[in-house]
Amino acid sequence: MTRDLALVASAAKPAELVIRNGRWVNVHSGEVLAGTDLAIFGGRIAYCGPDASAMVGPETEVIEAEGRYLVPGLVDAHMHIESTMLTARAFAEAVLPRGTTTAFIDPHEIANVLGLKGVRMMADEARTTPMQIYVQIPSCVPAAPGLETSGAEIGPEEVAEAMAWDDAIGLGEVMNYPGVAMGDETLHAEIGEALSAGGIIGGHYASPDLGTPFHAYAAGGPSDCHEGTRVEDVIARVRQGMVAMVRESSAWRDVAEQVKAITERGIDSRHVVLCTDDRNAGTLVHEGHMDDVVRIAIQAGVEPLIAIQMATINAAEHFGVAKDVGSIAPGRFADILIVSNLEALTIDRVIAAGEMVARDGMLTQSMRRYDYPEEARDTLSRVPPLAADAFGIGAPMESGAVSCRVIEIIPQQAPTRGCVEEIPVRGGLLEPDMASDIARLAVVERHRGSGRIGHGLVRGFGFEVPCALASSVSHDSHNLLVVGTGAERMASAANRVRDMRGGVCLVGPEGLLSEVPLPIAGLLSEGSAEEVASAMDRVYEGLRRCGCTVEDAFMTFSLLALPVIPQLRLTDRGVVDVDRFEIVPLFASVDNR
Secondary structure, three states: OHHHHHHHHOOOOOOOEEEEEEEEEEOOOOEEEEEEEEEEEOOEEEEEEOOOHHHOOOOOEEEEOOOOEEEEOEEEEEEOHHHHOOOHHHHHHHHHHHOEEEEEEOOHHHHHHHOHHHHHHHHHHHOOOOOEEEEEEOOOEOOOEOOEOOOOOEOHHHHHHHOOOOOEEEEEEEOOHHHHHOOOHHHHHHHHHHHHOOOEEEEOOOOOOOOHHHHHHHHOOOOEEOOOOOHHHHHHHHHOOOEEEEEEOOOOEOHHHHOHHHHOOOOOHHHEEEEOEOOOHHHHHHOOOHHHHHHHHHHOOOOHHHHHHHOOHHHHHHOOOOOOOOOOOOOOEOOEEEEEEOOOOEEEEEEEOOEEEEEOOEEOOOOOOOOOOHHHOOOOOOOOOOOHHHHOOEOOOOOEEEEEEEEEEOOOOOOEEEEEEEEEEEOOEEOOOHHHOEEEEEEEOOOOOOOOEEEEEEEOOOOOOOOEEEEOOOOOOOOEEEEEOOHHHHHHHHHHHHHOOOEEEEEEOOEEEEEEEOOEOOOEOOOOHHHHHHHHHHHHHHHHHOOOOOOOHHHHHHOOOOOOOOOEEEEOOEEEEOOOOEEEOOEHHHOOO
């Protein structure tokens, strides 16, 4: 390939594609260079300069840029395809017209259900798309050993095996940050295997404590982190030699606040990257992907070229793949956006690896379907039919009230608050009152057939009528998660998800309100982004009819079982105090806390 590229650049061999008269957005030099031509051969860039007419042969395709901007394909530095509820193919079909040509994916959702086999399935499907998709091998399967039940485990041996894959780029986000700081041997063995193979260690430090625990985490191997929400989080990470990943997901909007570290505090932007982490199909369809994140950064005061660097070359250099992606320069994949308005990032055409894949927001290239095997579709068969009494919460008294720990939602943020409330008891069962905005929460173990159910309480959904929401999407172990105002409806919603072999179900006062089948690992639909977005829109509309006012309530709901984000969570094993990293009683009076 180097020989062919050199021959094209010297006009001794015709290019396959020439783009003429564009404004080259050079993320290496920080310049915009007018009057630039690009010559492409074999999916890579051979030449960037003032005149490529000598490289045009009889078979060369020519695109006239007509003075428009030539922008590198956008890079998502950290994301989970599973959060979109789409297959890798459907994800690529949704984001390529939006200008995303590269993604660093951490498939720890499917890994928690199917193990390394599931990661390989998703990686194999990703290879069938025109995107450059790099795989971070999941590090925390389960995310919190001993605190939850996952469908599989990934340890040092599996990490070593997977790091030999061609598309493996490093270790996925290390969510067990207390384990890193306390020297957990197995976790550090995983980190060691990835480092020995030349991989990058992804970070997930969700605590606001920037003292000793943070310094221990930074010393433990992770070289980036996307869990910051404050300006000081960006500054602290960059000062410690980490890359600060600034996230703009569907539920957590951190860019506008965190880029103040650049615009107001003068932190070097080349050590800051943009990512989405978790974006659902509705956000992809209605708002966009990395194009939306870049626009938000620009609107928050970041210079357009700097915002583009944060969404291209910064990530590529961090992961050590800047010779392939992240810029328009010789030797790189020809991932090029033709943009008519740089500040608004109006994308007219998208070229991925030298092929036109989208024009005026519409996909121009079809992609091959990948067939997931039956083992990926039979992941809820160990959940038995559930009766209403499975969702009753027994109390330590026959009647009166008892002090209980309650998980309190923080709007538009991943963390929760832990509080203690007096909950009425009738007939020996807890009877939370809708007027107090406290609902029942349950996690049904779905992987091992144990029959175990964790019970808890949650405040903040705002339910005003009898209802229940159930889902096989519950980060990260993806047990069957159910919230509701009564046991009958919780059982009805949970059983419907079981019958669909995975998915989302909302039951209202009169019965079924909406549902979304997710037959692949209980996580992924076989539909398009538009189809999934439409189905989830019906879920959101149904939630609003039930009184819920939480923005992106489903994303918030799906994280209530993730025991690595403070403060309180619920797993199949019970209520988890994330600050203490241990199971605590639902009844607060049991240990007088």
